[in-house]
Amino acid sequence: MSLMGFLDRVADVATFDKVIEPARRAVLGALKPPAVKDLLHGTWIGHPLHPILVQVPVGSWVSAGLLDVVPRMRPAATALIGIGVAAAVPAAASGAADWSEQDTGVRRLGALHAVLNTVALGLYVGSLAARKNDRGGLGRVLSYSGLAIAGGSAAIGGHMSYAQSSGASHAATAVRALSTDWLDLGPLDDFPEGRPALRTGTGGSADVPLAVVRRGTRVDVFVGACSHLSGPLQDGTVEEVRGSQCLVCPWHGSAFDLDSGEPRRGPAANPQEKLEVRMEAGRVMARVPSRHR
Ligand code: FES
Structure with a gap:
């Protein structure tokens, strides 16, 4: 089965709808002020904001993965991981705003995308803590694990955009x-x-x-x-x-x-x-x- 076929099957699974719908209502409630919601959608620039914001954590974490290969570059890798963690927060907020007003299949895959991104974020936070405590080996294991999960999640985000037309005009x-x-x-x-x-x-x-x-x-x-x-x-x-x-x-x-x-x-x-x-x-x-x- 192709990757697209597999993700389409995931989008057909209704098992978690009873969790997804309350989560969607919670997001809508949290983003009640229309100005905040429109800020996160990207309405003010006439372009979806989420794909712009995700460049920072993705770029930072991929770069950190490359720098971690070279021992003397590891302090720079740690700094990039920190930048990625900070930038993931607004990126997640704008993604949640878009997700809350999409149709059922996009919401199902979007929920999986959000869970995987949260796990990746947690691994990167753990990596920062390990590096701070001079446990660099563990820090690198955690950050490479985070990178693998964030990469898989990015593939799901791509499917939402390209196959499910989420964010497309x-x-x-x-x-x-x-x-x-x-x-x-x-x-x-x-x-x-x-x-x-x-x-x-x-x-x-x-x-x-x-x-x-x-x-x-x-x-x-x-x-x-x-x-x-x-x-x-x-x-x-x-x-x-x-x-x-x-x-x-x-x-x-x-x-x-x-x-x-x-x-x-x-x-x-x-x-x-x-x-x-x-x-x-x-x-x-x-x-x-x-x-x-
Ligand atoms: S505002 Fe959603 S279809 Fe027009």
Whole structure:
């Protein structure tokens, strides 16, 4: 069985759901202030924060593993292990925030990822204590064990991103299915004022839902599938969020700036795909942006 096949089977195991769900609620409760949650998601930079933060502990621990091979470099290895331990805390917090708003399979694998990372962290803390007490041999055994477990856990994190699309923009996937021609979405006067309307864009093999918002003579056209988890933005609302007029997803409340598509409120960290718009004889025409053509 391939590694992906094995991890997919793990994601189907429901045995621990009765533990995972209370843990998820606890994370949601602990991250109640929306500003804190959005900070951890990466909404403020328009990019998931977790994959950025994990570079520090992973890089520090891998480097420490290499330096530990050379006896005179071991003090530097110890310092790097300490940096990795400190950096693991915010990385874990941002991962927990993302994990709390994912679907079932991602939450199951994410729980395993978190348990393995906690074990690895514990081994590294033990390694630091051993090194401090002049038990360098034990310290290295503990840190190499931590590195092995953190490496296995990283493979699970990769599966969550690449195979389960956790953290990926679901809107970017949907927009690629659209025809690259200008799409005629109908007369401007047919669109309601200030709320999203559903239109269907022609795709290669299947049509693609679009969420169209009219404000006076201005029209903004978005891919209907929310960048977070494909929620139907055409069923959402238009609201002012943090000073911007936004299209708000009906599933988890992510808010996207109508002007730019940037997320103004999470859990989405990726922008929402917007189409180019032009008017032609009173009709709304839309086309995928050039980066997708
Ligand atoms: S699908 Fe989660 S906020 Fe849109």
